[in-house]
Amino acid sequence: MQRFLDPAVLAGISSLELLAKTVVDGFVAGLHRSPDFGFSQEFAEYRAYTPGDDLRHVDWNLFARTERAYLKRYRGETNSHLMVLLDASNSMLYTSGSPHAGPPRKMDYARFIAASLFYLAIRKQRDAAGLIVFDDEVRDCVRPSTRLGQLSRLFAALEQAEPHARTDFGKPLRHFQNLLHRRGIVIVISDFYQNPEIIVQAMEPLKFRGNEVVLFHVLDPQEMRPMLKSSAIVVDLETEQKIEVIPEYVKTTYREKADAHVEQLRSRTRAAGMDYQLLLTNQPLDGALREYLSLRQAGN
Amino acid sequence: MGFLSPWFFGGLAALGVPVFVHLLRRHVSVPMPVASLMFFAHGTQSSTRHRKLRNRWLFVLRVALILLLVLAFANPFVGRSTVDENGRLLLILLDNSFSMRAGSRFREAKREALTLLAAKPHAQRAQVMELGDRLEVLTQPIADDAQLRSALESIQPGDSHANFAELGRAIRASAETQRGPIDLNLFSDMQRTSMPANFADMILPGDATLVLHSVATGVTPPNWTVESVEAPTQLADPKDPQRSRVHAVVAGFGTPAAAKNISLVIQGKVVAMKKVDVPANGRATVDFAPLNVEYGFNRCEVRIDGDDAFPADDASTFVVRRSDPERVLFVHAAGDARSPLYFGAALSAGAQGSYILQSVAAEQTTNLDPARFTFVVLSNTSTLPPIFEHTMEQYAAKGGNVLIALGTDVFRHGKIPLWGGNVTDIHNYAGANAATVASVDFTYPALAQAAPGRANGGWAETKVFYAAAVVPGAARVAARLSDGTPFLLDRQLGEGHLLLLTSGLENLTNDLPLHPVFVTFIDHLARFLSGSERLSGSTQVDSFVQLRGSAEPVGEVSSVEVIDPDGHRPLSLSEARSVQSFQLRRAGFYQIRFANGRDAVIGVNPDRRESDLAPISEDVQKLWSGNSGREGQPVPAAPAKYRPVNLWWYVMLLALAAALAEMLLASGYMGTQREEV
Numbered sequence: 012m013q014r015f016l017d018p019a020v021l022a023g024i025s026s027l028e029l030l031a032k033t034v035v036d037g038f039v040a041g042l043h044r045s046p047d048f049g050f051s052q053e054f055a056e057y058r059a060y061t062p063g064d065d066l067r068h069v070d071w072n073l074f075a076r077t078e079r080a081y082l083k084r085y086r087g088e089t090n091s092h093l094m095v096l097l098d099a100s101n102s103m104l105y106t107s108g109s110p111h112a113g114p115p116r117k118m119d120y121a122r123f124i125a126a127s128l129f130y131l132a133i134r135k136q137r138d139a140a141g142l143i144v145f146d147d148e149v150r151d152c153v154r155p156s157t158r159l160g161q162l163s164r165l166f167a168a169l170e171q172a173e174p175h176a177r178t179d180f181g182k183p184l185r186h187f188q189n190l191l192h193r194r195g196i197v198i199v200i201s202d203f204y205q206n207p208e209i210i211v212q213a214m215e216p217l218k219f220r221g222n223e224v225v226l227f228h229v230l231d232p233q234e235m236r237p238m239l240k241s242s243a244i245v246v247d248l249e250t251e252q253k254i255e256v257i258p259e260y261v262k263t264t265y266r267e268k269a270d271a272h273v274e275q276l277r278s279r280t281r282a283a284g285m286d287y288q289l290l291l292t293n294q295p296l297d298g299a300l301r302e303y304l305s306l307r308q309a310g311n
Numbered sequence: 312m313g314f315l316s317p318w319f320f321g322g323l324a325a326l327g328v329p330v331f332v333h334l335l336r337r338h339v340s341v342p343m344p345v346a347s348l349m350f351f352a353h354g355t356q357s358s359t360r361h362r363k364l365r366n367r368w369l370f371v372l373r374v375a376l377i378l379l380l381v382l383a384f385a386n387p388f389v390g391r392s393t394v395d396e397n398g399r400l401l402l403i404l405l406d407n408s409f410s411m412r413a414g415s416r417f418r419e420a421k422r423e424a425l426t427l428l429a430a431k432p433h434a435q436r437a438q439v440m441e442l443g444d445r446l447e448v449l450t451q452p453i454a455d456d457a458q459l460r461s462a463l464e465s466i467q468p469g470d471s472h473a474n475f476a477e478l479g480r481a482i483r484a485s486a487e488t489q490r491g492p493i494d495l496n497l498f499s500d501m502q503r504t505s506m507p508a509n510f511a512d513m514i515l516p517g518d519a520t521l522v523l524h525s526v527a528t529g530v531t532p533p534n535w536t537v538e539s540v541e542a543p544t545q546l547a548d549p550k551d552p553q554r555s556r557v558h559a560v561v562a563g564f565g566t567p568a569a570a571k572n573i574s575l576v577i578q579g580k581v582v583a584m585k586k587v588d589v590p591a592n593g594r595a596t597v598d599f600a601p602l603n604v605e606y607g608f609n610r611c612e613v614r615i616d617g618d619d620a621f622p623a624d625d626a627s628t629f630v631v632r633r634s635d636p637e638r639v640l641f642v643h644a645a646g647d648a649r650s651p652l653y654f655g656a657a658l659s660a661g662a663q664g665s666y667i668l669q670s671v672a673a674e675q676t677t678n679l680d681p682a683r684f685t686f687v688v689l690s691n692t693s694t695l696p697p698i699f700e701h702t703m704e705q706y707a708a709k710g711g712n713v714l715i716a717l718g719t720d721v722f723r724h725g726k727i728p729l730w731g732g733n734v735t736d737i738h739n740y741a742g743a744n745a746a747t748v749a750s751v752d753f754t755y756p757a758l759a760q761a762a763p764g765r766a767n768g769g770w771a772e773t774k775v776f777y778a779a780a781v782v783p784g785a786a787r788v789a790a791r792l793s794d795g796t797p798f799l800l801d802r803q804l805g806e807g808h809l810l811l812l813t814s815g816l817e818n819l820t821n822d823l824p825l826h827p828v829f830v831t832f833i834d835h836l837a838r839f840l841s842g843s844e845r846l847s848g849s850t851q852v853d854s855f856v857q858l859r860g861s862a863e864p865v866g867e868v869s870s871v872e873v874i875d876p877d878g879h880r881p882l883s884l885s886e887a888r889s890v891q892s893f894q895l896r897r898a899g900f901y902q903i904r905f906a907n908g909r910d911a912v913i914g915v916n917p918d919r920r921e922s923d924l925a926p927i928s929e930d931v932q933k934l935w936s937g938n939s940g941r942e943g944q945p946v947p948a949a950p951a952k953y954r955p956v957n958l959w960w961y962v963m964l965l966a967l968a969a970a971l972a973e974m975l976l977a978s979g980y981m982g983t984q985r986e987e988v
Contacts, residue, residue, distance in 0.1 A: 102346035117346070204347035234346060245351060246342040253342050257354035268350040 057081040092155045092195025093132040093140040094222075095125045096187065099174045100146040101249040102202050106292070107233035114292035117229045121200040122169045124227060124290070124299045128198065129165045131300055133157065139195075140165060144172040147179035149186045155195065177249035180205060180213035187217060194221035203228050204249075207276040211283050224285040227299055228276065232291050235269055237261050314385045322381040329373035333366060372973040379966035387958045399492045400452050401437035402482075402519075403428060403459075405466050406499030408443055408473035409852070409898070409921040411526075413500070413534070413621040417468045419526045420498035424463055427496055427524075428456065439463050442499065443471030444853040446481035452489070470852040470898040472918035473499065476507035479514055486516035493519040500527040501927045504920035513935055521936040527926040532620030533566035535589060536922035537573075537613045537627035542602070544629075544848035547636045547665035549603050554665070556600035559613040559627070564923040567591050572616040575599040576626075577609050584616070604633045608847060608912040610900050624922040628900060628914030629849035637685035637841055641670040642692055644720045649817035650690040653824035654833060661834030666841070681706040686840035690816050691718025695728045703729055708805030710860065710907025712840040717779045718815035727781070730802070730811055736780035738796055745774035748823075749793040755801070756839040757810065758789055758832065769828030777820040779813045786811070806860040806907045810840070842909065849914040855892045856913070859906030874902040876915070 060069060060080035070083040103118040114120070125142065132138040141155030142165050153161075153168045187197075197217050203210055203226065210226075218224050239258040246253045256265075273289055280287040290299060314320070345351065405424050411417040431437055436452040439462040449462040482495060495515065499505075501523060507513060515521055541558040549555045561573060568591040575583040582603065587595040597613075604611075614626040639658065641651045651670035658666050671679065673692040676699040681687050687703065689695070695703070707713055707729065715730060725734045740746040748770040753760050760768045770790070778796050786802035800811040814821045823829050838844045845856070858871040870887040874880055876899025882890060895901055895915045903911045927935075 105344065105346035202346055204349050231346070242354070244342040245345045245348065247348040248344050248346055250348070252348055254348060254351060254353045256351050260352060260354045264352065265350045272350070 056084050058084060091132075091136070091138045093128060093138050094155055094195055094197045095128060095140070095142050096183075096197065096199040096201075097121055097125055097142060097144045097169070097172055098146065098199070098201030098203075099144050099150055099172045100177050100201075101174050102177070102204055102247075103174050103229075104248055105202075105231055105234070107231050114231060117202055117231060117292055118172075118174055120290070120292040121227075121229050122172070123296055124200055124229070125169055125198075126166060127296055127300055129162055131304075133162045133165075142168050143183070143187060144168065145183035145186075146174065146176045147182060149183045150175065152186075180210055184213045184216065188220070195223070196225065197222045198225045198227060200227040200229060202230055202234075203276060207272065207279045210276065211279045211285075214280070214285060215283055218284050224280075226276070226280050226285060226287045228273065228287065228289045230289065230291055232293050235266070235273075235291065237265060314387050316384065316386045319381060319384040319386070322384060323378070325377045325381070326374055329370055329377065332373070333370040369973065369976050372969055372976060376966055376969040376973055379962050379969055383959055383962040383966060387962065389956050389958060399435070399494050400489060401427075401431055401435055402440065402493050402495045403437060403463065404440045404442050404446070404478070404495065404497045404499075405463065406442045406473050406497070407466055407469045407471075408499075408502070408505070409468075409470045409623070409917040410473070410500055410502050410621070410924055412468045412623045413924055414532070416500050416526045420500075420524065421463070421466065423524050423526070424496070424498045425460065428459055428463060431456070439466075441466045441469075442473055442478055442497070443469050444474055445477050469896065470915075470917045471896065472853070472921050473502060473505040474507070475505045476509075476512035479512055482519055483514075483516050486519060491518070495519050495521045496524060497521065498524045498526065500924065501525045501932060502527070502921070502923070503925045503927050504923045506927060506931075510931075510934075515937075523932050523936050525926060525932070527924065531565045531925045533563065534619050534621045534624070534922055534924055535561060535563045535566055535569075535571055535615050536621070536624040536919060537615060538562040538594065538919045538922075540613050540627045540629050540849065542611065542629050542631055542848075544632060544846070545665070545843045546602060546604060546631050546633045549601050549633065551665075552600065555602040556598055557602055557611070557613065559597050559599070560594055561587060561589055561597060561615060562594045562919070562922070563589050563592055565592060565925060566619075568593075571595075573597045574614045574616055576612040576614055577602075577604060577631075579610075602631060604631050606633045608632050608910075610912065610914065612914075621922065621924060624917065624919070627849070627916050628898070629916075630847040630900065630912045630914045632843070632847035632912075636665040636667045637843070638683065639666045639668045639837070639841075640679065640681060640684040640687045641668055641690065642673050642676055642688065642695070643670060643690040644692055644718065645672045645674060647691050647718065647720075647817055649819070649824075650716065650718070650815065653818060653829070654688065654690070654816050657824070657830045657833035658837055660830045661837060666837060681711060682709075684711075685843075686712045686714065686837070688714045688716065688816075689728060690716045691720050692728060693721045693724035693726050700728055704804075707807035707809060710806035710842075710905070710909070712808045712810070712842070714810045714812065714836065714840060716812040716814070716816045718817060718820060719777070722777060722779060722820075727779075727811070729804075729809060730781070732781055732784065734779040734781060738778045738780060738792075738794070739776070740774075740778070741776045745776055746778065746792040746794055746796070747771050747775065748773050748790050748798055750791040750795075752789045755787070755789040755799075756844075757801075757836040758799070759835055760831070769826060769831070773821060773823045773826050773828065775814050775821040775823075777814060781811065781813060803860050808840070808860070810836070845905070846909060846911040847913065849916055850895060852898055852915055852917045853894060853896060854915075855894050856901075856903060857892050858903070859891055869906050869908065871906050872902075872904040876900055 057070065057073070058081065060082055064082055068082040068084070069080050073083075074080050098121070099118065103121060104116055106114060106116040108114045115123075129140045129142075132140040137157060139155040139157045140161065142151070142153040143149055144151040151168050151172060153164050199214065214224050214226070239256065239261040242255060242257045244253050244255050277287045277289070288298065403424050405420055407417065411420065428437065433456065434454055436454050437459050438452045439449045439459055441447045441449060449465070450459055453459065478497070482493070486493065493516075538560045540560075542556075543554050546555060557575060559573065561571060563569070566589065568589065570586055570588050573585050573587055574581045583599045585597050585599070587597045589595040599613075609631045610628070611631055612626050612628050619625065641654060643650050651668065655668040655670070658668055666685070669684070673695055677696040679699060679702075681703055687706070703713065713729060715727060717727065717734070721727060721734065722737050727733055738746070749767070751758055751763070751767055751770050753763055753768065766772050775792055775798070778792055778798065780796055781800070783797055783800055784802075786800040788797045788800055790797075790799040792798050796813065798813055800813070802809045802811070814823070816824060818824045823832075850856075858873075870884075871882070871890065872880065872887060873882050873893050876897050882893070893903075895913070898915050898917050901913050901915055903913065905911065
């Protein structure tokens, strides 16, 4: 089943729903062999009653036998909100592979992740899921819902999400706060080509509002370890700026800068109470799904 | 190596194309997209690194391809020496004449020739010839060193007289068929006596370069030789003081005055010895008489005792045949008494022969057997008894010789016995219009005179009053009258000869019997008709002996036999039944059996001109070799000629190979070519 999670294989599946089902079913089948995770409404623990607790949660049978009040708690007894913020800037178009081989475009990889998350949330967890597509402003928004057809709407929104312009977290995040009324899980999928400080500052308000914020940093492997045989002219996909670079720089300074950027982003987000996950486009998608489930479990 | 079309080198400018493709074009690369320039910084390639060629092997192949194409169109060629085809022909001539036997001349000449042959380039063609009285070709123009060497080593010294005129003639004839220049190397003692009287006969063709390798160096060694021997070939009476004698001439070439012992050797035994004083560089004569020889063939030799520089020419051989006087049948008309008288007188006066003349009238010849006579004379006989005429025809066919002299009877009847033709006309020169014998072939044996002298050898003083006109047909005309009428004709009949004298022997139709030339004529005629001079005596090397009368023998074919001085039979069986003449190429005694069954032993001596060892003067040698006026300078080597061998195809094949390699390599590069970031 692992091969169904390979991005290169998934790139050949045109239907996002089928893609998401394939990913999630494969992922869930793998989970059944794991004793650590479960998501049905099952008994979790007993906790001593403290004043202020809801009396509806008191296990009265146990109180009758022991004359002590305990609260009986179940897992998954509450539905979560999953909100995916998908970066649709031009930089997400980059790929080091060809149309028929190699890793998919970062945008496609991001779609795969979002579709899989939506499928997992709605079909398996019965969570409400929504989508905001943004670049330097909000391009599309599907409000979180558990209604019938929500998954189709989300997939359609993902299909229509074509990259434009450049990334700007500041401007669209003001709209995020208006759109996110309930607490939930906010997953930001982007390549985060911006100062980590600015990114964290933009995301912190979401955290302050009680959301679990996860940053899925999608990068092509070549962006981390680029190979250049000779000097070349490179052009920025967002700004179309061209500069000449030399292999020596790419081999040394670039990698140092990229590593420093990832590390800085990782440390800053964690310092701000957010989770960070680096996803390379040649890696399977289960890392992202596992991160979601662990957050959801932690949220319970 | 040369380039026939050097202007095509302008195509080398196309070399810039691969340079542009592999070096310059790399700079105009397509910008590679990246997600962000956030981590990139501007950098400039160093010049050295910047201009480093990419895909070096592909670049090399492309450059090589263009270079080869340019070379191919420049049409290069290599100059291959043409000695192996139409180049200079190395002609090696080794003189093997008799004089080369002197000292170590032949050995040295052969060694030098072998050395030259060994130094010959392997591909050069060469031809080996030996020079004697004629130029004998031993090999064709070939490059096979082993065959050439074998041919050269097979040459042995001979007994012939070298003839440079023959050399010049043969080379000129060869140059007409042999294309290309000739390097003629002559290894010889350059004997002066080998030169012809006319220097122009020695001249070689223009494209022949003569290099003389003379083995006669230093002072010419003194040499005595028996220059000539006069001895009777046939002797009937050893006590005849006039004929039983040997007269020898001893000559010295480059010699001081010296007393030499001269020996007469008969059948291997020294029978007489005389001491003569030979003047410096002069001649002396010596006579040996009487000549006591046995019946049969006596092998004789006049020898100079004491060695000199050239011992091989110190003896002269000859053969004396002792026999009883030979009988001659003289058939005449019944009333003709003059002709046998004149003929018999002349015959007995002859110096060489000894004959007994038996004259008989034509009517009395019926029972005569002509085979018992050495030859037959038919004088003024118009008719013969049929039996005798038939017998005479058989006699002639088997080798008998007949002299037919016409006369008044024949003129009257017009019929010539045996001859096969009749008198067509009678020329009457009576009175003041008497004809003379104006044209005489002195090479004809019966008329032979070494030096005819005044009045055409005496023939011009004769007067002919009547002569018969006959159609010569196939007969040889040996003498003609002043009006062109044939006077003496010779016709072959089987193995025999028929001689026809168109006038008479009786002093009526001419006054020939009254002249001294008549005695000489009859003497020579008798020797020729009897064939005695062919049976013994001496002759020179390279002379020919006629073994049979005609190539198409009449009647039964009889074989001839020749035994050379070494006891070998040089003729094969088929040759013995067909060959007409034989060349005596060795010195010594030859035994011969002619087709008519007669045996002969002949002494063969080298040409005494070979005994004069003096070489041609240096000036003449240089003149001959075309090097006159460049004394002390070596013969310039002829400019080497080359045949251009075009390399176009080879270069194009290389270009094709480079193109294929480039295609394979380029497809490999293109297959893996991709964006590099």
